[in-house]
Amino acid sequence: MKHTFSETYIGEQEEICAMIANFDTQGKSFDERDRNSLKLFNIGDETINVKSFKVPHLINKIAYKFFRSSKAERSFTYAHKLLENGILTPTPIAYFEEETILFGHSYYVSKHLKYDLTYRELTTEGIYKGNKKILAAFAKFTYTLHNKGIHFLDHSPGNTLIVIKDDGYDFYLVDLNRMNFGSMDFETRMANFERLSFNESDIAIMAKAYAKESGEDQEKVYKAICNATQSFQEKFHKKQQLKKKLKFWKKA
Structure with a gap:
């Protein structure tokens, strides 16, 4: 080796x-x-x-x-x-x-990191589901990534580990093999939220926090994240349907 x-x-x-x-x-x-x-x-x-x-x-x-x-x-x-x-x-x-x-x-x-939850637990059943403070802090963390020119391509629910502290939250990235580095335009930044939550109330909380940090218009951020999320869902479902058809043909 x-x-x-x-x-x-x-x-x-x-x-x-x-x-x-x-x-x-x-x-x-x-x-x-x-x-x-x-x-x-x-x-x-x-x-x-x-x-x-x-x-x-x-x-x-x-x-x-x-x-x-x-x-x-x-x-x-x-x-x-x-x-x-x-x-x-x-x-x-x-x-x-x-x-x-x-x-x-x-x-x-x-x-190995001992953590309290992943982002996924903010959007599924559990005691942290819909936690406004953590969602807002996560959006600010995402802005920090973007502001430093870090485009985490696998920014998905299981890839951020969250440690709860007395004075806030620490966010740790895992599954690191897909990243780009450099400045990102507005559309690329908003698309980076596309896999995180399909819940409009979660998106609203994150959009408000991201807009506050970035200086962008809150409604503009909210609509852009919603559009990116919807587009991702449509592509995902089309891909799943294609996989089902391919499996059917293989069995036939």
């Missing part, structure tokens, strides 16, 4: 390399998904989070080997870039890439 470590974790290199070597048989499963899997390991009093990316298809095996940075490398690089810009993310530790003829397994290692 080829690997790169953050300077502060060089001393734990041997133990972390052992985690990767034994990923399939050791560690505690934390989040199993179709594409990737997460496991937790311990080093002393610290809990380490290891994300294993699914081995890509042939075209991406070639692309990641010769032309593009892997998801693991991008996660590691972007985590450091976020922290340099004052944006929180679980502490990056290392990334690993399997050295074969073509690209194979890859892993991103970070410090």
Whole structure:
């Protein structure tokens, strides 16, 4: 395995390399998904989070080997870039890439964060659903991202971890491998809200907070987010219908 470590974790290199070597048989499963899997390991009093990316298809095996940075490398690089810009993310530790003829397994290692909720719990059933203070604080956080030229392409309900503090909230970004950096026009900023909530009352709260921070007209922001959200939903449903048709044809 080829690997790169953050300077502060060089001393734990041997133990972390052992985690990767034994990923399939050791560690505690934390989040199993179709594409990737997460496991937790311990080093002393610290809990380490290891994300294993699914081995890509042939075209991406070639692309990641010769032309593009892997998801693991991008996660590691972007985590450091976020922290340099004052944006929180679980502490990056290392990334690993399997050295074969073509690209194979890859892993991103970070410090496990104990959090209170994800953004998803603001929009689904639970004690935080529709929480105005957290929604407004999240919108201000999103403005901070935009103002710093950080376009988080996977700005979706499960990818922001929220820590509740006595004086407010801390927002941590995860699943970092898709980001752009640079100035964004108004439409791009508003489209960044498209996957977060389909509830008009949630959008109204976030639009008010974002408008206050940015100086934009509140009604303009609200309508733009609603339009972006509606457009996303329409594209999503069309995609789902197409998948159903393809599955039907495969079974036929």
